[in-house]
Amino acid sequence: MKISNSTSRSHAIRPKPLPVPLDQPGRLRVGHLMYLYGCSHSTVYAYLKCGRIPPADGKDGRRYWLTSTIRPLFEQQGGAS
Structure with a gap:
């Protein structure tokens, strides 16, 4: 059996549709925020660092x-719901 030295990206964070609408109670993960903001996970963490996204609950x-x-955040911006 040959073992590959390449790194698998299957564990990479990908945008995920919201599990519930924002007007209903629920939990959102980084992938959900990526979906809402239309950005990468590194951008979500940059937004978190600069205060555009509040600390995790x-x-x-x-x-x-x-x-x-x-x-x-989306009501202020007139963004997705």
Whole structure:
């Protein structure tokens, strides 16, 4: 069996459609924020660092934001709902 030295990208974070509308209670992950902002995961972390995205509401092994935290950001911008 030959072992490849190439790195698999299957673990890469990809944009994910929202599990619930922003006006309903739920948790959003980095992939959901990528989908909302139309950006890469590195841009989400840059937005987080500069304060455009608030700190995560919690962490259960992975960061998550409540829809109630993210919804006002899009209401101010007139963005997606």
